[in-house]
Amino acid sequence: MTSTRFPWAGRNYRVQTAATVISGIGTSGAPIATAFAVLALGGTVTEVGYVTAARIVPMVLLLLLGGALADRLPRHHVMVAANLFSSLSQAVLAVLVLTGEARLWHLLLLSAAGGVGFAFYAPAAEGMIMESVAKEHSARAFAVFRMALNGAQIGGAALGGALVAAVGPGWVLAIDAGTFLGAAALRLLLDLDAPVRETDGGGLLADLREGWREFTGRRWLWVVVLQFSVLMAALGAVESVYGPVVAKERLGGADAWGLALAAFGLGLLAAGPLMVRWQPQRILLVGNYGVFLFALPAVALAAGTSLPVLSAAMFLSGAGITVFGVNWMVALQQEIPPELFSRVAAYDHFGSIGLMPLGTAAAGPVALALGMEGALWTCAALIAVLALLVLAEPQVRRLRRAAPDVVPERETVTSG
Structure with a gap:
């Protein structure tokens, strides 16, 4: 059975989208709760950065293993196991925070556990979405998927900020644990008869190694991932460390930051209908134009703007992420063989977030050295310069959307 409005949306696509929406409601509020849980313990900007880094380090260390397993095992099994593990770790953290027994080392350890769950979940999830739609419908499918997820993030961020302000961060963490559990239950309904992917027995x-050859053989791929390795470190510092601290000191606290994140989610959502209809030919060139908008929240925070101006900057940044993200996923599905997709996605994630622990851990010392404004302006400049530099790569500028019935030959992709 398929949707009458979206006839290309099969059962697996609809189940995976619904499960992602459910877990997205919780995970969009959890970073706010975690940051303010650290601050409630008397932590500083440095401790907030350490806790954020603790989540990212296991992602970096385990993503490649997660990608390899997702290309060997049934992807829905990997996702369910990862969701259940994340639910358990967040439930334990919620209990500790609610009972007043949480200590900084608890937050560090359980944030790291959440990173472990993500490392195994993310490559499998992207592979499942790829399997669930035909290539000719990929742009529409990814845009609709992002619209659904971003709608959940809007509500989750606003709810998370409001609940942290009203009843404290523990209940937001408990909600996150529950949404992971609900997502796992839904993913048990994914089609168990999906074709088994062959492996060479090596x-x-x-x-x-096979995934690495695929990754490094496409210059447009590793150039963009290299760009994002530095860009994500700067964004992580802004969104996970500097933003909550500035919100507490100047904008009114967790509820204000929750509203700013909700505006970010609204931007993600608002760009969705555009990407459903718009299918640019130069997919990475157009996608990278959206990257320039990523710098706006750092600019708004550094300039000491009001909450409405910050929210507008967050909105535009969210729209830019959707423009980039849909075009990026179309490029990956168009160019990467399905049997290698989760491994390539793992290298993508690995490279993109590899420096995030350094960025978040260094956020406090950098703010002490440069001042909060100086640190924010530095992040904004890095993002803008990287967006310019990546356009120097001809493959990024020239990679075109393939016709629906054309599968690009590998040698045409890897040529200069």
């Missing part, structure tokens, strides 16, 4: 290391 083991996980051989699988990873």
Whole structure:
């Protein structure tokens, strides 16, 4: 059975989208709760950065293993296991915060556990979405998927900020645990008859080497991932560390930051209908134009703007992420063989977030050295310069959307 409005949306696509929406409601509020849980313990901007980094480090260390497993095992099994693990870790953290027993080392350890869950979940989830739609419908499918997820993020961020302000961060963490559990239950309904992916019997290391050859053989791919390795470190510092601290000191606290994040989610959502209809030919060139908008929240925070101006900057940044993200996913589905997709997605995630622990851990010391404004202006400049530099790569500028019935030959992609 398929949707009459979206006839390309099969059962697996609809189940995966619904499960992602459910978990997205919780996960969009959890970073606010975690940051303010640290601050409630008397932590500083440095401790907030350490806790954020603690979540990212296991992602970096385990993403490649997660990608290799997702290309070998049934992807829905990997996702369910990862969701259940994340639910358990967030439930334990929620209990500790609600009972007043939480200590900084608890937040560090359980944030790291959340990173472990994500490392195994993300490559499998992207592979499942890829399997669930035909290539000719990929742009519409990814745009609708992002609209649904971003709608959940709007509500989740606003609810998270409001609940942190009203009843404290523990209940937001408890909601996150519950949404992970609900998502796992839904993913048990995914089609169990999906085709088994063949492997060459060489083991996980051989699988990873094959994925690495695929990744490095496409210059447009590793250039953009290299760009995002630095860009995401700057964004992580802004969104996970500097934003909550500035909100507490100048904008009114958690509820104000929750509203700013909701505006960010609204921007993500608002760009969705555009990407459903618009199918630019130069997919990475157009996608990278959206990257320039990523710098606006740092500019607004550094300039000491009001909450409405900050929210407008967050809105535009969210729209830019949707423009980039849909075009990026179309490029990946168009160019990467399905049997290698989760491994390539793992290298994508690995490279993109590899420096985020450094960025978030260094956020406090950098703010002490440069001042909060100086640190924010530095992040904004980095993002803008990287968006310019990546356009120097011809493959980024020239990669075109393929016709629906054309699968690009590998040698045409890897040529200069």
